[in-house]
Amino acid sequence: MTNDKQLKALLDTIERNLTDWIPIGVKELGIESPAYCLFLWYQDFSDDFTPHYGIATQDLLDAIKSTHFVDPFDKFEMIWRPQQCADLDVPGRLVLDECDIVETEVEACYEILAKRAEIFEEDSENEDENQEDELGDEEDLDEEDLDEDEEAIEKEFQALAPFREMMHRVGKNLQQVDWKKIMPISDNFIILVGDYVGYWLAEDFEECVSLPKIDSLIAQGLLMAPPDDE
Numbered sequence: 001m002t003n004d005k006q007l008k009a010l011l012d013t014i015e016r017n018l019t020d021w022i023p024i025g026v027k028e029l030g031i032e033s034p035a036y037c038l039f040l041w042y043q044d045f046s047d048d049f050t051p052h053y054g055i056a057t058q059d060l061l062d063a064i065k066s067t068h069f070v071d072p073f074d075k076f077e078m079i080w081r082p083q084q085c086a087d088l089d090v091p092g093r094l095v096l097d098e099c100d101i102v103e104t105e106v107e108a109c110y111e112i113l114a115k116r117a118e119i120f121e122e123d124s125e126n127e128d129e130n131q132e133d134e135l136g137d138e139e140d141l142d143e144e145d146l147d148e149d150e151e152a153i154e155k156e157f158q159a160l161a162p163f164r165e166m167m168h169r170v171g172k173n174l175q176q177v178d179w180k181k182i183m184p185i186s187d188n189f190i191i192l193v194g195d196y197v198g199y200w201l202a203e204d205f206e207e208c209v210s211l212p213k214i215d216s217l218i219a220q221g222l223l224m225a226p227p228d229d230e
Contacts, residue, residue, distance in 0.1 A: 003112050010109040011166045014102045019173040021101050022053060023182050029095055031183040033057035038174070038189075040099075041083065041196040042167045044156050049110040050103045051167070052196060054096040056082055058186050061222075076224045080205075081198040109163060117159035157200060164200075167193045168207045188222065 018040075026038065039054040056079075064078050078085045082094045171193035179185050190213060194204035205214070217223035 007112050010105050014105050015166050015170050017102050018099060018170045023177050027182045031055055033059040034184040034186040036061050036186045036188050038191045040171060040193045042163060043196050045114055049106050051099040052096060053099055054083060054094050056094055079222060084198055113159050117155060171208050
């Protein structure tokens with residue numbers, strides 16, 4: 001089987017299994033507080049490729065709303081990137097778990113994608129240089145370093161495109177589920193598929209959430225309005 005055919009077969013299997021399994025997994029969690037978001041996270045090319053899912057509830061959202069943030073941006077970070085905001089002192093709880101049902105297929109899929117983009121090869125070539133930087137004097141990244149980081153992130157973004165597109169399809173499939181039969185949900189409930197770190201949150205939001213829902217979230221102060229075009 002060629003890599004393209006193998007990749008398609010893996011992606012089809014992952015999409016089917018996640019679509020079937022996530023409602024079952026969520027129901028087994030026994031969520032009591034209404035959920036405002038079902039998160040489904042894919043990974044970058046880190047050590048652990050297994051997708052995660054999380055339930056953010058109204059209890060967490062109410063706690064965030066009642067918390068004073070020195071930087072208002074932190075409020076939106078906590079609402080939409082709660083998996084990355086453990087250091088923010090906000091009561092409430094994010095229920096999070098791994099989608100280990102697709103672990104084997106995902107690892108095989110990432111291996112194909114990484115070879116296509118030569119991700120691992122490039123990382124190996126730069127390993128010695130990175131270690132020297134860590135051992136040397138700490139210096140702020142200059143403009144060239146930042147450009148290189150942006151290029152690396154963009155390369156991962158492109159390399160992950162087939163997997164991201166599949167995960168977005170899973171999100172759309174899950175929108176067809178009657179979630180009120182699975183767990184209590186709030187009036188603002190959405191399903192958001194994104195990368196676990198949150199590099200591409202804006203792009204993922206546009207793929208997963210309708211414009212009327214985005215406008216509603218902005219009007220309620222739950223989402224930052226985009227900057228005005230000049």
